[in-house]
Amino acid sequence: MLMRLRTWFERLLEVIVMVLMIALAAEVTIGVIYRTMGISLAWYDEIASILLAWLTYYGAALAALKRAHIGVPGLVQALPRRLRLPLVLVAEGLVFGFFLLLAWVGLEVMDMLATDFLISLPDVSSKYTQSVIPIGAVLFIIAQALNLPETLRAAKAGHIKHQAEAVEVSQ
Amino acid sequence: MTILLLFGCVLALVLINVPIAVALGVVAVVAIVVSHGVDSLPNVALTMFNGATNFPLLAIPLFILAGAIMNASGISRRLIAFASAVLGFIRGGLAMVSIGSSMFFAEISGSAVADVAALGSILIPAMKKKGYPKAFAAAVMSSAATLAVIIPPSIPMILYAVMADVSVVQMFVAGIVPGILGGLGLMGMAYWFARRHHYPIEEVFRLARVWATFKDASWAFMLPLIILGSIFTGIVTATEGAALAVVAALFIGLVVYRELDWKHLKEAMIEGGVQTAVVMLLVATSSLLGVYLTEVQLPQQLAASVSDYTSNKYVVLLLLNILFLMLGMFLHSAAAIILVVPVVLPLALSVGIDPVHFGLIVTINLGIGQQTPPVASVLMVACTIAKADIWEVTKTNIYFIGVLLAVLLMVTYVPITGMGLVEYFYR
Numbered sequence: 001m002l003m004r005l006r007t008w009f010e011r012l013l014e015v016i017v018m019v020l021m022i023a024l025a026a027e028v029t030i031g032v033i034y035r036t037m038g039i040s041l042a043w044y045d046e047i048a049s050i051l052l053a054w055l056t057y058y059g060a061a062l063a064a065l066k067r068a069h070i071g072v073p074g075l076v077q078a079l080p081r082r083l084r085l086p087l088v089l090v091a092e093g094l095v096f097g098f099f100l101l102l103a104w105v106g107l108e109v110m111d112m113l114a115t116d117f118l119i120s121l122p123d124v125s126s127k128y129t130q131s132v133i134p135i136g137a138v139l140f141i142i143a144q145a146l147n148l149p150e151t152l153r154a155a156k157a158g159h160i161k162h163q164a165e166a167v168e169v170s171q
Numbered sequence: 172m173t174i175l176l177l178f179g180c181v182l183a184l185v186l187i188n189v190p191i192a193v194a195l196g197v198v199a200v201v202a203i204v205v206s207h208g209v210d211s212l213p214n215v216a217l218t219m220f221n222g223a224t225n226f227p228l229l230a231i232p233l234f235i236l237a238g239a240i241m242n243a244s245g246i247s248r249r250l251i252a253f254a255s256a257v258l259g260f261i262r263g264g265l266a267m268v269s270i271g272s273s274m275f276f277a278e279i280s281g282s283a284v285a286d287v288a289a290l291g292s293i294l295i296p297a298m299k300k301k302g303y304p305k306a307f308a309a310a311v312m313s314s315a316a317t318l319a320v321i322i323p324p325s326i327p328m329i330l331y332a333v334m335a336d337v338s339v340v341q342m343f344v345a346g347i348v349p350g351i352l353g354g355l356g357l358m359g360m361a362y363w364f365a366r367r368h369h370y371p372i373e374e375v376f377r378l379a380r381v382w383a384t385f386k387d388a389s390w391a392f393m394l395p396l397i398i399l400g401s402i403f404t405g406i407v408t409a410t411e412g413a414a415l416a417v418v419a420a421l422f423i424g425l426v427v428y429r430e431l432d433w434k435h436l437k438e439a440m441i442e443g444g445v446q447t448a449v450v451m452l453l454v455a456t457s458s459l460l461g462v463y464l465t466e467v468q469l470p471q472q473l474a475a476s477v478s479d480y481t482s483n484k485y486v487v488l489l490l491l492n493i494l495f496l497m498l499g500m501f502l503h504s505a506a507a508i509i510l511v512v513p514v515v516l517p518l519a520l521s522v523g524i525d526p527v528h529f530g531l532i533v534t535i536n537l538g539i540g541q542q543t544p545p546v547a548s549v550l551m552v553a554c555t556i557a558k559a560d561i562w563e564v565t566k567t568n569i570y571f572i573g574v575l576l577a578v579l580l581m582v583t584y585v586p587i588t589g590m591g592l593v594e595y596f597y598r
Contacts, residue, residue: 014441017441017444021443021444025233025236025414025418028229028411029414029415031411032407032411032415048226048229049225052223052232053220053223053224055232057448059448059449060192060448060449060451062444062448063449063452068449069190069192070505071188071189071191072185072186073188075188076187076188087187090187095190095193097197098196098197098200101215105213105215105216106216108212108216109213129220130220133216
């Protein structure tokens with residue numbers, strides 16, 4: 001059941017990330033083409049920047065599911081089990097706490113921004129673009145929760161997964 | 172004192188395996204609440220959003236994507252064939268080919284790990300088959316891959332340019348000469364090994380073969396060259412050039428070579444998206460800490476306190492080189508740039524170091540850091556492919572690291588090495 005949920009959640013995030021990557025590449029390319037034709041699209045860089053922020057938070061949830069965020073597991077891994085488990089719980093608690101806080105303040109800000117609009121597209125409320133913060137935070141929490149049983153099992157066994165395998169192409 | 176406390180807290184959290192991005196965020200939130208109270212918390216959401224909406228950083232996912240598509244389109248094979256035709260006649264031909272292909276691949280890819288994964292998976296087994304020791308094969312491929320972050324485009328350079336608020340284009344141009352020098356130096360070292368251990372030559376030099384392989388690979392390196400040229404001449408920005416690189420990569424993969432399939436494209440997009448998100452989340456949470464650091468002017472305080480001891484530019488450069496070499500041993504380059512550059516940049520500026528020059532020094536340092544255990548992302552990939560022990564490989568790699576260190580010293584103390592082209596074209 002948990003595995004099925006995890007697979008479904010991973011597919012969903014992968015589709016969102018792919019759509020955002022295509023949108024980013026297409027939007028910037030269209031912007032360049034229009035500019036070479038002498039027509040500058042006023043919304044081009046503002047929308048591209050927003051797409052990057054969306055990619056950041058939806059992608060960050062997918063990265064959390066794949067345990068790809070940069071971390072240093074060496075020290076905890078080397079500790080005896082009675083120290084290892086509490087430290088893993090503290091670390092997990094901090095991650096959950098940070099994203100819960102972000103989801104909460106993200107929602108508060110959305111209300112505040114209800115009357116704020118994009119500069120280049122005055123019909124679009126900043127509330128929608130900013131929605132990525134609470135949504136991204138909740139998705140991150142779900143991803144972290146789906147990994148939790150495995151994280152605790154690994155902590156008990158002393159095989160904490162290296163977190164930064166997937167990130168390294170950005171090096 | 173405050174700076175020590177802040178970094179001490181971040182370090183403590185990182186050591187208990189809190190992801191670095193979250194560790195930065197947690198410490199920043201606590202610092203903000205302590206200094207401004209709970210009412211300032213909504214600013215956390217705003218800063219986290221604004222921190223991720225940085226237009227120049229768009230070049231990162233686009234260059235990662237372009238490199239991945241090019242690789243999935245069979246260009247590695249073609250670049251290797253061309254490098255073999257040009258360099259294969261020299262003793263230790265395959266090692267030369269590895270370095271030469273890495274230099275070509277570097278103009279497509281901005282990532283050393285992508286470089287070693289793409290080329291190493293073909294060249295390391297080929298070297299082993301020809302009787303090269305696996306430690307040598309892994310070392311030469313690993314150190315050559317570092318050229319990918321020095322020769323433009325370069326993801327660490329984009330990141331540095333944004334953190335230090337300097338021109339991405341100038342950073343790219345500054346990397347050209349040191350990248351070529353690094354490549355030639357590594358070839359010299361590989362040749363020395365080859366003479367000493369009687370490694371074979373690869374193939375006889377034939378102009379017809381050079382022409383045939385050039386024709387086959389021409390799309391793969393001419394198109395990126397044209398795009399880099401457009402960036403350097405200011406026709407497009409680095410971000411726009413990166414988007415054009417994606418279009419060019421798709422054109423090459425789908426129309427010219429017709430080897431790119433949907434499965435590879437899908438994997439490339441997901442990988443690119445995840446890697447971007449990991450770096451960007453770090454950028455976003457560090458902007459949270461950045462707000463606090465700026466308010467209390469900590470980087471300026473650090474600059475002032477170091478300046479009390481010395482204002483000699485060369486001593487400061489030496490200290491910064493040591494700092495970044497040490498950091499490179501323990502931190503991934505993206506994390507090191509995001510965490511440390513904003514803190515030490517005012518110090519570098521205060522003693523008259525050009526920020527582009529400093530960026531080049533940081534990039535080469537962190538490139539070397541990818542070769543030095545315990546945290547050595549590029550070396551790890553090479554060792555995994557070669558099925559070689561990381562310490563065994565390091566015994567050989569130390570010679571190649573020596574070459575990269577020589578380039579670093581030259582770039583540091585003979586600034587014209589990297590800055591000559593920048594001064595000539597842009598200032």
